Amino acid sequence: MSTEHPPPEQASSSSESAGTTPPADAPKGASRKLLALLFGVAAIGLALDVVTKVAVVANLEGNPPVKVLGGLFYLDVLRNPGAAFSMATGLTWLLALLAIAVVGVIVWLAPKLRSPGWAVGLGLVLGGACGNLGDRLFRAPGPLQGHVVDFLSFLAPGGQVFPVFNVADSCITCGGILVVLLSLLGRDFDGTIHRKQKADKS
Secondary structure (H helix, E strand, O other): OOOOOOOHHHHHHHHHHOOEEOOOOOOOOOOHHHHHHHHHHHHHHHHHHHHHHHHHHHHOOOOOOEEEHHHOEEEEEEEEOOOHHHOOOOOHHHHHHHHHHHHHHHHHHHHHOOOHHHHHHHHHHHHHHHHHHHHHHHOOOOOOOOOEEEEEEEOOHHHOOOOOEOHHHHHHHHHHHHHHHHHHOOEOOOOOEEOOOOOOOO
16 A cells, blocks of 8 residues: 655645745744844944044044045035934934834844845944934934934035935945845845746646
């Protein structure tokens, strides 16, 4: 008497029919490597932001803009109480609270990560958010009211072409773009890959 075994593809047919592929050998929580990657990227971004802000405030604040890279950028130190494009200048405290919320969400999400790409993207956002949050908490005029130090002006001084920004802003932008790109490619933070269902051919 022979026993027929179902083909190995049958076990995964339900997940494939739903258009998703579960992560292979995914642990319950994020691996230590992914956590180290996320917080390592965040620490590097935060360190670069703090060091550059301290340097430009100490050496360039109050001085004329400095042309770098042939005029591609100008080092022009400004104190920004609001967000990009000078929005919400009277709501510095709200921007600080939003930054705290972003940090909290990323820290809460970190143990669930199983995607290196998401770890890098969220690490960049976390480092940038902490960098600007530090300004809002510890710089004048006071806690939750501090003005962010911006110093990179693209193509012209004073933000004539593009708003003046800093390393933290760059980290947030690059991390956000990476996260959005991964989402568009169907790759979730938990390692799940969503596949486009192919139309059945009759």
